[in-house]
Amino acid sequence: MTSRETVLITGCSNDGIGSALALVFQQRGFHVFATARDPSKMSKLNGLPNVTLLTLDVVKSTDIKAAVSAVSKETGGTLNYFISNAGHNHFMPILDENLDTVRDLFEINFLAPIALTQAFAPLLIKAKGMAVYVTSISGYLNIPYMGTYGASKKSLEIAADTMRLELAPFGVDVLEVVTGAVKTLGQTYFEDFALPPQSLYKSIEDIIAARAQGKDGMPRMESMEYASKVVDEVVKRTTGRFWCGNNADSVKMSTTATAVPQSAMDAGAVIGTGLEKLGK
Incomplete structure (x- = not known):
């Protein structure tokens, strides 16, 4: 049984x-x-001391139950930090x-973090302990072609804000980490981006595809720099x-x-x- 402080992180490919x-x-x-739908995609973490790889598709209740059981067995039923990072990026004009x-997007980006928090x-x-949710600046900006993605992330933030109050008595x-541009493989999802044939935006499809693929000229923070800054705040118990x-x-x-x-x-x-009467 581990005596170290523990953290479970979703989406660790x-x-x-x-x-x-x-x-x-x-x-x-x-x-x-460290968790992911496909553990083989966590090869850079495989074999590191004090890292346990778990299979966790965040929308599968059986995977969630198995992860809770595995962590409980290792820790005696405690977890210091839960970090909800797994999510899916998405680009498409709303029309x-x-x-x-869109339902699948909300299942992954909004409902899954709630299910995991409950579990x-x-x-x-x-x-x-502490629950941490990776959200997005797109929830604060009306970015064309990212409306449903931004809505899913802002929805999670509203739920997390509420959970901050509801979990405090216990x-x-x-903490919500409102995330700007970070250099990851997220843009590789969109190599075959295409609009529906009838789209009113078909004439600018190449521009939309380039933005989806990260070819927007926007500088991105290195992922390790981002992670170091985030962990600094987590261990300080920033809320x-x-x-x-x-x-x-x-x-x-x-x-x-x-x-x-x-x-x-x-x-x-x-x-x-x-709520002010709880935890007294």
């Missing part, structure tokens, strides 16, 4: 944000449970969206939002200017809800 986070946590002495595709909550509560902290990645700070300044601190907003939000 090679050269992505999850993999970088796993490497930084491992280097800092944590026992890392051209296949609604089944790991007993372990986090026992450890008085000693569990919640609320941490903005990280290229352009994150400028988006924060332009979209969230307010004189009211989050702590005051939180205090006002829980008045009369009964």
Whole structure:
């Protein structure tokens, strides 16, 4: 049974944000449970000391149950940090969206993190741990062709903001990492991007495809630099939002200017809800 602090991270395939986070946590002495749908895609983590690879398709309840069981067996039923990173990127004009595709997008980006939080909550509560959700600056900007993706990430952020209040009485902290541009393999999903034949945007398909493929001229933060900054905040038990990645700070300044601190907003939000009576 591990005596180290533990962290479970979803979406740890090679050269992505999850993999970088796993490497930084491992280097800092944590026992890392790194997960992905296909463990063979976590080869850069395979064999590292204090790293346990688990198969976890975040939309499969059987995988979630198996992951909870594996972590519980290793730790005696506790988990210090849960990091919901797995997600799916998506580009499409809203008029051209296949609604089944959008449903799948919300299943992965919004419902799966909630299901995982419910499943790991007993372990986090026992450890008085922390849940961390990787969200996106696209939830704050009306970026053309990313409307449904941005909506899925903003939805997760709203749920995480609420969970911050609902989990506080049980000693569990919640952090959202509002993520800007980071250099990963995410853009490789779109090598065969195509609009439907009837699309009103067909004449600019090449421009949309180039943006989907990351050919937008936007500088991107190295994934290890991003991961190091994020882990710094996690181990400090920062709550609320941490903005990280290229352009994150400028988006924060332009979209969230307010004189009211989050702590005051939180205090006002829980008045009369009964939450203030829990955990006493």
